Amino acid sequence: MFDEALVEKLQKPHRLHPASMLFSFVRVIKETILGFGLGLIITLKESLFYFFIFLIIFVIGLIVYSIFSWLRFTYRVEGDELRIEQGVFIRKKRYISKHRIHKIDLTANVIHRLFKLVHVKIDTASNSGDAEVSLSAVRMSDAVALRTILQHHKSQEEAEREAQEKTKETISWKRLFIAGSTSGSAGVIILAVLTVFSQIEELIPRDLYDTAFHYIINLSLVLIVIISVFALVVLWLFGIAGTMIKYGNFTIEKREKGLFIKRGLLETKELTIPYQRIQAVGIEQSPIRQPFGYVRVFAVVAGGSFDDQETYPVLFPLLHEREVTSFITTYLPEFQGNVQRELKRIPKVGRLFYVIKNVIFPILILIPCLIFFPQFSWIPLILVLLSGILGWLQHQDAGYDLNGRFFNFQFRRIQKVYVMTTKNRIQAFEKTQHVIQRKLCLASLNISLLGMSGIGTHYALHHLDETEVNEIGAWYSHRKTVKEPDVVTQAYHYE
Amino acid sequence: MREQPKNRIAKEAVKAWRIAASIYISIYFILVLASFVFAYIFKFTYWYSIGALFLGFLLGFIFIYLLPKLRYRRWRYEIFDQEIYIQRGILVMTRTLIPMIRVQHVDTEQGPILKRFKLATVSISTAATTHDIPALREEDASALRDRISTLARVEEEDV
Structure with a gap:
């Protein structure tokens, strides 16, 4: 052999x-x-x-x-x-x-x-x-x-035959470039540089530091603007390079027992994700990618070590919204027909909660700022506005859909995330309701899936209509329901 | 999830919680006492300590009297053949469904205070979560543990 x-x-x-x-x-x-x-x-x-x-x-x-x-x-x-x-x-x-x-x-x-x-x-x-x-x-x-x-x-023949009819897909350089330039990693790099700088600041000789500082202060405003724009461009390029190195030659391949992923330009990483360990599939869209219609596909996988940098292994770094359906159909046939479903949205009353929850913290900053540094109060004011808008969007994007044994839902933190999972993968279901929600007939729900480590992956959908949460609860409840063993076993067969 | 679960936890839970809370609050009062002593030795104003003392009374009222009562009133559970249904929470009411087939193991646990009242905590673990039913009567707790573990064993399904 x-x-x-x-x-x-x-x-x-x-x-x-x-x-x-x-x-x-x-x-x-x-x-x-x-x-x-x-x-x-x-x-x-x-x-x-x-x-x-x-x-x-x-x-x-x-x-x-x-x-x-x-x-x-x-x-x-x-x-x-x-x-x-x-x-x-x-x-x-x-x-x-x-x-x-x-x-x-x-x-x-x-x-x-x-x-x-x-x-x-x-x-x-x-x-x-x-x-x-x-x-x-x-x-x-x-x-x-x-x-x-x-x-x-x-046997070897089988392996060879399989190798010939492999379904696989590699990311193109153009795609990779788009992925890098919309990754928004410039912000992350700025933070990292600032952190490192604050650490080593003390090591730089005082004179040198002062000279440099005075030099910068004495430069004209125009030059400062030019320098900062230049720095931003450099950081942006670094972001692209980072993505290229991390996801260069990204290839996903469909194998008998699982998805095989290979990626990395300098450091090649290979990982196999067994089908039966996939707990949910997610489609993530950052605000930068939203206008272009690009998304990223990831999986929630139970147990084991995959990558120290990603909690949820990326199944494809950049896809256009149009391609997602065919991608899922090809690589994860179990989830086919669950992409881009019509979602049931959150009632209008709920919007208030979303906005208030986001705005509270910036307002707490705004108040002392108004009192002590009124000349700077525009900064928290912008923050209040932005987080208010984010809350509005979070309300608009949240929703769910029950489709047979599938539970699909969408929420937004900053990124918009669409998640598909099934009843038998949800470990526990929770309905929560605080005093004001009860008055307004709203309720939130929590579902727990298996995750990377023992702590699991938990998703929450907030301020849904109470009757709808009860409905989802009834859907999830194993009580009084007749089991459908045929459907369940069938779903586990992959060719 | 419209109706609440049927069973209440043991009535003695309120007493057990009150004792536990009293212990914490008494630690707080010892600190307050210490602050009086410090204020006396180092000669600064007593007002902070007096404020802390009144805060202590308020906390004592809330944590020793009010919360255990409300908590007991809200806490309910029900065990079905196919799932476990739990309700808890004072300001935020939470109702949880745990299917039997997802239960991985069940523990009972008993601290010194619960032991005095012949109570025990049952905690139910799935692969992703842990749920506690606090303060059941000892015999109920072990019966429940045995029942859940037999029910959970009945069906085996892929994760």
């Missing part, structure tokens, strides 16, 4: 590639800097000497530790099990049956590519956040063999 020699080879205990020492080294350094960043800077200011002594001891200790943990870490395949032994002080053995393995992801960053290595992440159904097994540096050929042995359920 496949290379017997490789199977034999994998049966012996294997060490990771020595490069894994480098990875663990870098990881610990990175975590330490993130963890004690401020502390380090303070020590640096206290005494350079002690700082370096500490640094040298730390680095030597770390190198020794990295070497030993590399020496101790072995993996092998024995029978139906993947066996891992590790630990310097406390020795750990972990045996994982291949039947329990849900998915195996291979990722590669720049250094991996240099040595032709990959990072193998193996996941079982457990709910813990991290990957069950993480082999940080494995030779490409070994990794592929490992994956074939642990996941081989079908």
Whole structure:
């Protein structure tokens, strides 16, 4: 079936590639800097000497530790099990049956590519956040063999046939560019730069800082405007570059057991999302993309580790509204017919709640501002106006639709999000109603789905008509209803 | 979800909650006392401490007298064969439906105060949420726990 020699080879205990020492080294350094960043800077200011002594001891200790943990870490395949032994002080053995393995992801960053290595992440159904097994540096050929042995359920011919008739889609460069330029990441970058700057400000020599400050003050207004526009353009370009690096070569592929996604320009990430772990599918539209009609499709997936940066794995970074229906029909046939449904909207009375809830906080800022700095009160005033408009839009965009066993709903925080889920995926349903809502015959609802970690994913729809919430409750209620086993089992068959 | 659930929790819950609240409030009063002592030693005005004292009386009235009563009045639950129905909340009333097939496990829990009144808390966990039914009579709580766990075991369906 496949290379017997490789199977034999994998049966012996294997060490990771020595490069894994480098990875663990870098990881610990990175975590330490993130963890004690401020502390380090303070020590640096206290005494350079002690700082370096500490640094040298730390680095030597770390190198020794990295070497030993590399020496101790072995993996092998024995029978139906993947066996891992590790630990310097406390020795750990972990045996994982291949039947329990849900998915195996291979990722590669720049250094991996240099040595032709990959990072193998193996996941079982457990709910813990991290990957069950993480082999940080494995030779490409070994990794592929490992994956074939642990996941081989079908013969080679079958695999080949499947490879030929693969349904897949790659994002075009043009799309990627649009995605980057509408990502709105400039704002995020500005915040990040400001945070970093406020941290390192103290390290910059006072004179230099003052000189620069005076220099800027003395420039003419025109120049300042030009510089800030230029800075914004640069940040915008950074945003595009960031998106390109993250989602470059984004490819989604429909496979027998799940959706296979590969993305990343510098660091290739691969992940498989098993169909039965998808709890909901969402379509998200940011205000910047709304006028152009572009959206992003994501999935709410139960358990396991996918990506540290995205809570909900992106199924496609940028689609036009017109393409969403066919995309869902192709890749997630279970959800077909639920995209862009006519929604039942929120009663008009509810609008007041949406607007008031948004406006309260800015008004609390506005009042002291009016008293103490009346000349600046236009800033909170604009805030009040903007959040009022946002509240208005939130009311306008919220809605729901019951379609058989499907529950589709839409809400807006800043982004407009349309979510499709089914009755059997909703873990609990909640109707909440405060005193004023009761007077007006309104009610809110909460649904809980499985999420990345044990805490789940929770969605709320506010200020619906009370009878409608009761209706949804009755739809969800398992009481007094006759079960329809045929429909349910059918829905789980994918070709 | 129009009708409220039928069963109330144990009447003794009010007493148990009152004792728990009294403990917290008495900690607050100890702090107030300390502030009087400080004001005496360091010779600054007593008015802050007096204010805190009156606030303490108000909090005591709300948390010891009012809230347990209202909370008890609102708390209701009902166990059906297919689902659990819970109602709670004073200002914001919440009604929750948890299908039996979504229940993962059921725990009963008993702190020192609840134990004195022979009460226990039942907490019901799904894969995404946890719901507590506070203060049931011990025998009711364990019966409920057993019942839910048998009912939950009946049907197995994919998540």
